[in-house]
Amino acid sequence: MATHVETIPRRRGLLARPTAKTGLWGWMTTVDHKKIGIMYGATAIFFFLVGGLEALFIRLQLATPNGEVLSAEMYNQFFTMHGLTMIFLVVMPLGVALMNYFIPLMIGARDVAFPRLNAFSYWVFLVGGLFLYSSFFLGGAPDGGWFGYAPLSTSLPGNGMTFYSLGLQILGVASLAGAVNFIITIINMRAPGMTFFKMPVFIWMSLVTSFLLLFAMPVIAVALFQLMFDRAFDANFFNPALGGDPLLWQHLFWLFGHPEVYIMILPAMGIVSDILPTFARKPIFGYAAIVFAGAAIGIMGWGVWAHHMFAVGLGPVGNSVFAATTMFIAVPTGVKIFNWLGTLWGGDIRFKTPLLFAVGFVALFIIGGLSGVSHAIVPHDAQQTDTYYIVAHFHYVLFGGALFGLMGGFYYWWPKVFGHMLGEGLGKIHFWLFFIGMNLTFGPMHIVGLQGQPRRTYTYPEGMGWDFWNMMETVGAFTIALSMVVFLVNVVVSKAKNEEAGDDPWDARTLEWAMSSPPPEHNFDTIPVVRERDDFWDQKYGRTEEQPQPVIAGGADGHEEHTEHIHLPSPSYFPMLASFGMPIAAYGVIYFNEWSFAPLVIGGGILITLLSLMGWVLEPGTAEE
């Protein structure tokens, strides 16, 4: 194994190898999955605050009839960017943050399969997000909705929707690279004995999510390229005058968009499936059922997309088929809900903050799931389409569902990542404000939606009977904002208090709790040998006979070498440099019709990325001693 490394003639890469492990350069060149996970989480929380601020402006505008806080143009930009931010820059990367940090720890690996590709994913995500937000300062942000329906998106003036097409394209590269990395890590890097059916449910859901990303991202990539060619290079994919078909966009978008819904919810379902057993002090109820239900959702999620398009007139056959598939997908979802209830039933329940969020997830997700099934009834859907009822539904699944699960994950794993507990008192205040604010904001949207209040509309007249509930929704939105202030205060106060967490503060079940908090850089001194599902619990309480001596992954040949010195992948500049070329090339496309030198900018951006990738390939993954 290591023998051939010495035989390769060594030469310097394009740049001297970075060596810093701490400080700014240490973070910028790191390939450690734990540091990258923290960077993902911090960046996503930052974007959560920005996207939340946009939501507050939207709610201020709609608090009263004929609101004058935002102009119609600004309102369009704010609701579009709010959606894009929360989906692509908050919920997805928060899931990725936890996957990054915990997949290797939970399967007993020292890192992900491709550490530098992992760093590359993060940097591409960051520059993609910044690129998208730079549009606010360059003539206006995207304003055609997160769904970007053509031909509205091809004909809107300004560069906003061109930023949309390129910004999401860049973010898609990050998601695709991450998906490949996690799939290979989970399939190929498990510790000895960690068979597929001994993996924690969070790992299973991460695997399903990664496969969904792998196959959904190229579909939206094609749609976004078509939009880009229409807007910047005068192509006619969506020009109805030349036979361009608006439904093409809708089919491609929702063929990505519906799996995307599960991409956002499945990681949260995985987190909840690990939190509930820990705090109920029982194994998950029906492990195989919950795993297969998750996989079934992942597969069936490809056959329901046209329920987003009932109103366009697909005809009775198409509508009926997609109505039926949509109702069917509620079955595996229901299975999971009963698994969670069965896990809690008869458990020795301790209501710590992570469990509050997990139970909140189950409750709110049931409401969102049921209103989702009501969309599957085609005549009913015709009444709901484009009203606030839809907004209520998807916020119950994405806020009440995904975000509650992810927040629960934050409280659950915080002590492992940072070595100290997040305060329980402030945590509970955070939860209740979050929970009450969430229901106050999105609950009334069911009512005004069924009364006909249209979504994506910047104002409404008096006398429609919507005034009271809209005011309540605004109060709710500010309650959520207050809860996030409590969360941030909790983060700061907990750090100052530094209440030592210990290795296993929750008396938990899975492998990550077996190591110190925070874990050492190399994760495991010796790669563990897994014997049971919930192996750590089994080690603590289950095993009666003498434990076998843990052996090193890789077998006897690598044993001595590894115990003496663990070869970790070394830091690298190139993932970060490679990401920089993308927004540069994208700016070239945006100003293609304005700058005469735009082709040079595009070429320069591509060249930066290609040269960085070349440097990456020439540089060994692990530096010489």
Place this chain on the structure above:
Amino acid sequence: MSTHEATVEHHTSTGLDNTKLAMWAFLGSECLFFGSLISTYLLYRNRVVTGPTPHEIYDIPFTSVSSFVLLMSSLTMVLALAAIQRGDHRGLRIWLLATAFLGLSFIGGQVYEFSTFVEEGLKLSTSTFGSSFFVLTGFHGAHVTVGILMLLALVGFSWAGRLEPASEGARKVELIGLYWHFVDIVWIVIFTVIYLVPTKG
């Protein structure tokens, strides 16, 4: 992709190489990418409102020849892999360069075809057919170009002794080969769908 994967993770849960699995996953993703582009073309090929229709403009014998050239490059790619598996670096470089040359010939044919079409009045902006034709075949050409760059990089690595030992070098050549064969196979589908399936009118 790098020595890290080869040195630390030579033992994997499935026994399969990480980079090879990753390439397969990526190619699975690429299937959906080209599938979406091909679907778009199928939707639009019979909807020509202005400008030439597909079979007014296609030169099928010419494109058949360049398609044959591209398919032959898969053969030379196989021979390149066989050479490095024997430890024959000179043979490897010859066959890699032959593969790159055949790929370049294909790209040359595509450039010629594109410029002929533009002269005959079919541009990206002419019709939905023009948009979907140029973007589909253009993305395929971009994939071939990336492949050529990787082949030339392999030739350079071989010269610099970076493909030693031969087993490790063969792993890298096989990886690029997977990509190259995929790009060829996709072209078979594209060629059939675009040039051979008749259109209305």
